[in-house]
Amino acid sequence: MSNYITLNETLKIYYPEGFHIMDENERRNLSSLGDGPVECLSDPERHVVISTGWKSVGRLLGMMFGAKAAAKSAEGQVRRAMKVYNYRRNGFFTREVGGEKAEGYSYEYDAQGVHMYGETCVVKHGKEFYYLHLYSRIASKDENLEMWDGMLASAVWN
Numbered sequence: 080m081s082n083y084i085t086l087n088e089t090l091k092i093y094y095p096e097g098f099h100i101m102d103e104n105e106r107r108n109l110s111s112l113g114d115g116p117v118e119c120l121s122d123p124e125r126h127v128v129i130s131t132g133w134k135s136v137g138r139l140l141g142m143m144f145g146a147k148a149a150a151k152s153a154e155g156q157v158r159r160a161m162k163v164y165n166y167r168r169n170g171f172f173t174r175e176v177g178g179e180k181a182e183g184y185s186y187e188y189d190a191q192g193v194h195m196y197g198e199t200c201v202v203k204h205g206k207e208f209y210y211l212h213l214y215s216r217i218a219s220k221d222e223n224l225e226m227w228d229g230m231l232a233s234a235v236w237n
Contacts, residue, residue, distance in 0.1 A: 084118045087133045091235045097122045126216040127223045133209045150182040150201040164188040177234030196220045
């Protein structure tokens with residue numbers, strides 16, 4: 080994997096062949112993007128989209144809240160926003176992103192008659208929270224999760 084995106088000049092995420100960085104027009108179709116800086120990847124052949132973003136928090140908030148609280152908050156926001164898509168939470172989990180602990184959750188939903196799988200990981204690094212999202216068709220979930228696991232494991236912090 081020689082292609083990569085860099086988030087906030089801090090987190091480098093490598094992605095496999097077949098992906099492209101989504102332009103503004105493509106990103107506009109994603110309803111769940113927040114208002115902060117984002118990078119989005121798409122692989123139409125794999126039927127998968129990856130969106131990433133980060134948010135800086137003040138020192139006091141950074142000391143009070145960790146990735147687990149941020150993941151739970153994000154899940155609540157996504158649950159409310161995706162209620163019309165028959166959102167179903169699968170549960171919370173802990174994993175690593177580039178060797179750092181990440182908290183996350185997974186869910187399923189229906190979009191335009193297609194059964195979908197979503198997953199979000201939140202990593203706290205310094206004063207920033209990094210949000211990493213995967214959206215995949217259920218039909219290709221297993222192969223896309225294997226690829227996603229590889230991407231998260233190979234991430235590098237500068």
